[in-house]
Amino acid sequence: MIRRQRKTQVEPLLEGEVCCVDSSPTGDKVHDFNRADHAMASDNPQEGRTKTTPRQMALALFEDMFDLGLPVNESSREIGYQRNNFFTEIVNMGLPARRFLDAAYFIVAQESQPQDQYDVELNYFKWLMRYDSRNLKHLRTIADEAQNAKIRVTNTPSDRDPNENDLWAQVQLIGLVAFHRGRVRFDVHPTLVPHIRDPRTSHWLSLRISTAFTRSLARAIYDKVLPSVAAGRTDWIPLEVMRTWPGKMGANAAIFKYFKRDWLEPAVKEINEVSDIELSYETRTESTSSKKIDRIRFVLKRKETADAVMASLADASHVYKVLKDEFNLSSRQFSEISENRDTWTDERIQQAIEYTRFRLHRGQVKKSPSGYLMKALRDNWKMSEAERTMVDVQAKLLGSDVQAGAEPAEVPASVAQSIASKEEESRSRMNEEATLGREHYLAADERSKRDFIRGWVTSREGKLMLRRMKLEPADVTESDILANTELGWYLGQFVFGRMSASRASK
Incomplete structure (x- = not known):
């Protein structure tokens, strides 16, 4: 567990609370909490439901702004979701498990109504978390790690043992997880659902960016600093605290020069390469007389193209639905796409979809549209500019012919x-x-x-x-x-x- 230096860095789980998140099965420290007697203030999940779904609010806002000719500053719901700042406190969790929780919470956030259980196709879930392997045994291990992440709430001061009058409560970040016949079913505790669906203090989490990380420390740092981007820097963070963020690290991580060389510098480089922020860091010693570096803070800047990146990110959910509903790809074909995601980008998939539609409309696909689409993907087929121009000209000529046919015969x-x-x-x-x-x-x-x-x-x-x-x-x-x-x-x-x-x- 992590001892929080400032309570204001984390949004309370419920009003007036401060919370902690840990993915380790056991912990030897527990945070202090203010007004923790409200930890389980309501046993009725209905009380936490939002009056209007985030999707309805976004659509209403869009319609008003569109009619006024104002720019739309919010991204499509399929790209990501507004994540509660509280969930940046997840520590001691590997990269795959973080992606698992991202996919699950994305699904919870996008449903029109809270549900007792969420049931989706396994391929869709794997697509959202960019899990490219067929190894279901490994996926079960990832789910198990995600289930070990818990929120603990207590009002017991850290300087004494608990007594029977103290409050102590604990809930998993994700509850039941089941895989069966190509589907995944999971549930989230009703206490958490309102904070996923309608967070008071939040930041935009792009699934494209969050799944691009390959280093656990890079993803952990990115999560931690997102709420501080507007301020331009974080507070000073003890290095011993930061070392717990990604989970287990090698023994050399305790020595700063090795930690910097093998973990910190590669993580910062990856964040700057794949994310929507530019990040650097400063360090300091415990005191002026000490040479031991034990504090770090991050200096942050939103990239100039960040808003454009958010708006133009390929929509993984939309692409999946097109492949499934329009072309009816099989599980084997989806698996092949997953295994080639390094080169079969969303742009390449869209090109293959467009090319296949074009050939279908011209009557040149005689057998299986899904098979033709996979062939287009493998061989990187795409429409040429000449073909695009031809389609435009033919469409306009057809319209002209229809219009000409309606003219009076005496012309x-x-x-x-x-x-x-x-x-x-x-x-x-x-x-x-x-x-x-x-x-x-x-x-x-x-x-x-x-x-x-x-x-x-x-x-x-x-x-x-x-x-x-x-x-x-x-x-x-x-x-x-x-x-x-x-x-x-x-x-x-x-x-x-x-x-x-x-x-x-x-």
Whole structure:
């Protein structure tokens, strides 16, 4: 267990409390708590339920902001969830078990109503935690470690033994876990559910970022510092405390120069490479007369592209549903995708989906769409720019033919031919403009890309287009736009318009 230096660093489990989290089966220290007599204030889980689900609130907010033309600052619900700051206090837990809890709490947070048990496909759960192995025995071990994580609440002072009047309560972070016939079932104690679904003090946890870590210490540090990003730095942290965050470490970790070389520096490097924050650290000694470094604090800065990263992260949940519901991939095919996730990125999967849909619409897929999709994935097939242009031209020509067929029969053929010629000329010009705009967008820096996306989404044309396609701006990512021929065409037109306006102002 960890002795907390400042109680204000952690949001109470219930109002007026301070809590601790430990994944070790036993512990020899327990935290002090204020007003711990409220630890189990309600035995009725109904009292902790939110009046409005987070999803409903986000949709209502989006509709209001969209109509006003204001930018949407909240990300899609499938990317991650607002995690209670309290859960950053998890210590002594390995990386896979942290991912297991992330996936479970994500599912709890996204359900429209709290449930006694949560039952989902095992492949979906593994997809969310990015578990790429078929080793179910190992997955059971991970679940067991996650179940060992407990919250302990007590009002017993640390300087005396407990008595019968003291409060002591303990609850697991995740309760029952069951794997059966390709599904996983789990439950979470009713006391915790309101704090997962509607946290008072929270931070955004991106599942893409949290599952990108390969070092336990990197993930543990990232979790701990997230609530402090706005402040720009953490408080001073005892090194002996930080060494407990990732679980067991080698004996050399007790010596700072080895801890720095083998654990701390690699962890900081990975955080800066894969996450949405830039992190450095400062150290100090216990006193001016001592040479022993025993304190550390982290200096933090949100990357300039962090908001864009949050909005444009590929939606693992959405991709899974497309593969399952539209293409009906088998468990074996999902396993193959899991085993190749290092190279089969979400972008590559989206390209394969788009390519397969294109061939299906042209009647070129004769047997199994799922088999064709897997072939497209293995061989990295994707639509060319020429094919995209062809689809756009054909769609517009078809619309023109229908419109021309509805014209009065007495219109002279020569006039109709002239109109068609001008329309074809206009289509060609607009396609060329869209292509130039798209090329300019792809060559732009990340900041400019973000401005183009935000500008188009909030423009009148963008709003109408997204509404027609029944899409929400919060769900539309850069890869979605570029992968969709219509969205990509209209974005290109918008960028070309910006280019022309910029030239005209010079």
